[in-house]
Amino acid sequence: MSHIKFGTDGWRAIIARDFTFANCRVVAQGIAAYINSSNLGKKGLVIGYDNRFMSKEFAEECARVLVGNGIKTFLLKKVSPTPVTAYAVHLRGAGGGLVITASHNPAEYNGIKYIPDYAGPAMPAITDAIEAEINRVLETDKIYELDLSEAAELALFQEIEVDNEYINHILKLVKCEYFKGKKIKVVTNPMYGAGVGYLDRLLGELGCEVRTINNHRDVLFGGTMPEPVSRLLGDLKRAVVSYNADIGLALDGDADRFGIVDNSGRFVSANRLMYLLLDHLLNTRTWRGPVCRSAGTSHMLDRVARGNGLNMIETPVGFKYISEAMREKGCIMGCEESGGMSILGHIPEKDGILASLLAVELMVYTGKNLQELTDEFNQKYGFSCSERIDIKVSSGDQQTIMEKIQAFSPKILGGAKVASINEIDGRKIIMEDGSWTLIRSSGTEPVFRVYVEAENEARLNEVKEEVLGILGLDHHI
Template sequence: MSIQESYQHWYQHPFIDPNLKAELAQMNEEEKADAFYTNIDFGTAGMRGLLGAGTNRINVHTINKATDGFARTILEQGEEAVKKGIAIGYDNRHMSYEFAMASAKVLASYGICAYVFTSLRPTPELSFAVRYLHCAGGIMITASHNPKEYNGYKLYDDKGCQLVPELVEKVIQNINMVKDELDIHPTLSEAQKQLITMIDHDIDEAYYKEVLSIQLNPDVDKSLVKIVFTPEHGTANIPVKEVFNRSGYQYVAVEEQCTPDPNFSMTKTPNPEEKGAYELALKLAEKENADIILVCDPDADRMGVGVKHDGEYVLLTGNQSGSVLIEYIFSQLRDKNLMPAHPVMFNTVVTSDLGEAIAKKYNVETEKTLTGFKFIGEKVAKYEVTKEKQYVFGYEESYGSLIKPFVRDKDAPQACLMLAEAAAFYKAKGKTLVDVLNDLYDEFGTYQESQTSLTLKGEEGAARIKQILSDLRTSKPDLIADQKVIRFEDYKEQIVEENGNVSTLSGFTKSDVLKFYLKDGSWIAIRPSGTEPKCKFYYCVKGEDKQDAANKTTAFVSAMKELSEAS
């Protein structure tokens, strides 16, 4: 159908949601084109997009379509999977509860049990619930750290891990069998209604117990540190406070940001990767003379950290906080003789090399995956079966980590508790977490990690991003800002060494990711975002000191901008 035909089909359909019909009536031609030029993409990260009417939007009809495809996939797994059912969680965003209940109804219409939280919960607790209830999978309604205009839909397997690409393909095949999402309008029988069960307290208590179990020094002097905490209007509010209360840490919450507000009214951004997320927390920290600031994103899988150091608050990147956690956790495992025989840590191909260097010091192997914690979860599940290696940590540069794998996704409540413990432990030794990071730089060299993005919206933007990656792939630069490229990794095809030798890239699902290794020990990676209309550039820069690293970063960013503009 053409854009106009699709628009008219939606507008005139008897099952169209009345609120969406009212929105359709107000659309101009440009808005119609963007809302209907394509179907919203269901990719390896599920769906994420703007809320609103249309095939290219997140709404009850596109949610129903996705759930219909997931339900068909569960049916293919057999009667046992149907009985095990699906756990469903949701965050504070507009329509999250409605989408969760709509998903439950679609599942029930297929005879599949659905377990729905009575109120908003963190993404990691949904992952935990899948495992705790022995479900066949899970659904999380969330747009993570995206702006208020967005919502999204994540799918989980029976291990509480987001679906890996081969499983996503099966779901997509079943989604594509749906001829018209507007025709999915289940009216449940009394028997089908009984398949929907609401869950809450029992899951919470089991989850809190596991989170508290991660402590390595539970008797550390907690009075040494004062914490400022904000959930950014999201799902971390109750669980992080509960964990701190039960473990005895002193904290002050940014109360203006503790309400589950879908408009995020009291924050510039709910994304802890951006400075605007810390504004109110920084003001409160200065007032309270807090030692650390902990900022969680709306679905509580990511956590940002601010540290008071030499009288000022320093915001750590995800790579930096990850490195500090690695040093603390691994040193304590070693000192307490708790390090397993064959320890392994997981991170991604766009994560800093510093973490790997620290892990090597403690004889911990590092395995890298593609971007997306589902790949780390897949590795955890593999070694859980083979027993050949034992998980000790996993993290991404994007402010997400997992201390213990009773959850199979990033877990901010775990990270908050462990950072608080590390801050107290090092303060007893006269150090801040920034001191710990600087010690690591002294030991392994100065690393500066950063990220830039090129935002290109709409159909033309998507095509432009593909073109940039294609041009960089086919016309590989020999030099980037006067640094020689000594190795090129194309995660779709091959590895090219400095001497021209070519080998096949193995051990990774094919993905549109490029990585350039430079002679000075730095690297640059490029990939399209899986959740936003962006081309992302990642920089891991190794310098003689902080100023040298900063100068190099500026030069590399400028060089990549020129290369992308020339493509």
């Protein structure tokens, strides 16, 4: 069999080719060995699963291995979003969690993700240790299993439900009183994924008028990918306009990331929503503390934080680093430009359901639509626009481009003086006028990501074109 690479998002592979019951047993045995060697076995482990093809069956296969290793296993009774599984880990005080999910990947994929006992993304030290255990299993071919009915008799296996507890927890984080007497029309789109039923229920309890699309299981995801990005949300945009709704909310395949459409059917970037939300949270909560964002996320968050006397913590790209800052630094909000965020009082895991509800809270509190809120924000903090370009290159060109990036130290970029260069993740160049660019390698495939933010589109394009030209990436677009 091929090598199993286990990272922060766990292991993902194509069903039947590599993602098989046999390989799931190998990964589950590796996780079981890690749990027991870390003295977490007595706390038990939660298993959740998404709406993908045979996810429940793969979850049960993993459960048989875990109980075979003497680990009490709590299997969620129904399809559950990743943040719900993470909350179950927190609620049960479990030693960790395992989720059968491939998140926003195409339909032919499935995966196994590990959630540590702190109910957030696994750090590299943990995933490296799990991968080492998986490799030992491949060498020894020793896997321990137990039938689930026998495990139940031995009090090693239990099916659980945590939806009510999760929903009650979310409703404590949202200001429910702002919704009273307010009329707002929302269209939700769980994209056939694990988030089916969650937003409708929560918004209904808050008194919103809700229409929903793509709200049933479809293992082919309507022939597309369950990723809430602008190009894949055409049906949500049309539905918002057709129903004359105030906002459209989308979730990815495991509901940990969000996508937003405004009342005119236009996509709202995660960057924009998150700086609007930070401003709103600081106006409506009494929180004090640092804010954290990834290196590729909008610096408009920094302006909001500074304007309120708060520090900004910049992390490498990846929610695991934001989660770490939230746990260790007491951050009141953590966010990344790809649509992941969490707030004070919640688990340190990104949650698209919570983010979506906060977007609606913002609108009912102010009585304004997202464009009006953006215009007000721009008057207060200034204007900005941002873009991320993903560029696939040949494996032969990858090393040459990497060398160019490492040597890229301009004094002037796009006509503005360079103020600083940092290497927290890739190469980030910040200009004196506040514009910036980050160039980084994907790390898992021959793809380079270029992030740019500037005060207007003309300036953004100027910086972008110069960076792509100097690094020779313009030929690969």
